[in-house]
Amino acid sequence: MINRHIQSDLENRLFSGKAIVLMGPRQVGKTTLIDMVCGSRKDVLYLNGDEPDIRENFSDITSDELIAIIGSNKIVVIDEAQRIKNIGLTLKLITDKIKHVQVIASGSSSFELASNIKEPLTGRKTEFKLYPLSYAEMVKHHGLIKERRLLEQRLIYGYYPEVVTAAGDDARNTVNELADSYLYKDLFILNDIKKSYVFEKLVQALALQIGSEVSPHELSRLIGVDKNTVNKYLDLLEKAFVVFSLPSLARNVRTELRKGRKYYFYDTGIRNAVINNFASLAQRADVGAIWENFLIAERRKLLDYKRIRHKMYFWRTTQQQEIDYVEERENRFHAFEFKWNPSAKARISKTFTRAYPDSETAAISRENYEDFFDVH
Incomplete structure (x- = not known):
């Protein structure tokens, strides 16, 4: 396994009260990096915005519905988050209403992800970019x-x-x-x-x-x-x-x-x-x-x-x-x-x-x- 430069920095930002947003091209290892950060934890909920039911369920979702879906998990990973409508508001709800949960959103399209999260997550996010190996x-x-x-x-x-x-x-x-x-x-x-x-x-x-x-x-x-x-x-x-x-x-x-x-x-x-x-x-x-x-x-x-x-x-x-x-x-x-x-x-x-x-x-x-x- 090739260690990525930002791994330790990303790990240090876990449970800091902010959403973590990881952006970069497709196929550069974002999912692999998140797996390495989460390690062998059993309390991680993985969701993929490429899947139609995830997009449907997480668009315009309420905080009560989020609590029910997240359950006892402590980390929520949303891959290809840019594909989910109003993803910024969803991330804001998790950050504000479910404070004990760390949300990590990753996406391969900075323009969609950034535009959907910029206003709702002002002051509530830490952004990382991952590029091809260096x-x-x-x-x-x-x-x-x-x-x-x-x-x-x-x-x-x-x-x-x-x-x-x-x-x-x-x-x-x-x-x-x-x-x-x-x-x-x-x-x-x-x-x-x-x-x-x-x-x-x-x-x-x-x-x-x-x-x-x-x-x-x-x-x-x-x-x-x-x-x-x-x-x-x-x-x-x-x-x-x-x-x-x-x-x-x-x-x-x-x-x-x-x-x-x-x-x-x-x-x-x-x-x-x-x-x-x-x-x-x-x-x-x-x-x-x-x-x-x-x-x-x-x-x-x-x-x-x-x-x-x-x-x-x-x-x-x-x-x-x-x-x-x-x-x-x-x-x-x-x-x-x-x-x-x-x-x-x-x-x-x-x-x-x-x-x-x-x-x-x-x-x-x-x-x-x-x-x-x-x-x-």
Whole structure:
């Protein structure tokens, strides 16, 4: 069993008087994590929002009905909670009226779950996000040397638990199945998206442009839908944990881009499955983009798991000066350039360092990438 970074934190929040909300993509191990947290306890009631009778019984339920259903159980786990109508009010009733019971709600669609719980559970919830496995988690699981040796495999096939534990060539089959079966499931179910082929073309376009600035206008021309639809779909993809975006940093330089945005995949294996390219890194022209995606996704996991408040950007000027990744923490910027080839020179723009003189800067390559996975 691979231990998850947030397990101890989640365990420490049990019976603190607040609902626990666990969000993340499908198939990243949310149910497994909850099972590990609950251990061998016999007083746990498991409910699944994918089941029709659970959705029916828990929509608009009263506190008396909840007490009867929960019985003597001390923990109530509601999986795929976003599928239950008015789930926020149900969680509020349990938290307020049945104080000795700990409720844990998990869901794979942050937008539905968050919108249904935000107002009812204000001040009554602790939120966690669970992502695909991380480099740090795998180092802890089987050691630094082995994980270093598997770096290329991780860049190609990603960190979904089923992929990591797959044997031999099964990794490719598994990540393809995950991409085909789960990538768009929540979006299609919850948003009644009819033109799935258009949606898939958009994801493919994003996959081919990781590390590059994305223009909704260009995407709309490419896939044949209006810009408003593109923006809607981009927003849904972020809220469903398929991709995340970085805005452009624009504070002190007149020529800084102010409206740009880059998109990255939470998992490079899913990205490669979308474009059906699992070639070795030596055969690829996009190795730099994959490396950049991998590093930024790992950094995001790290910061979120450690609950470090931060903002993430890229930086570029109209003169094409650029920095791959800029992180803002405690009112200070940390700028990074990424190079797959350790011998390639990485230069931090002097325009940036003059504009932001208190910034820390670094170049990250295969020789020092582990330093990037630790926040000093």
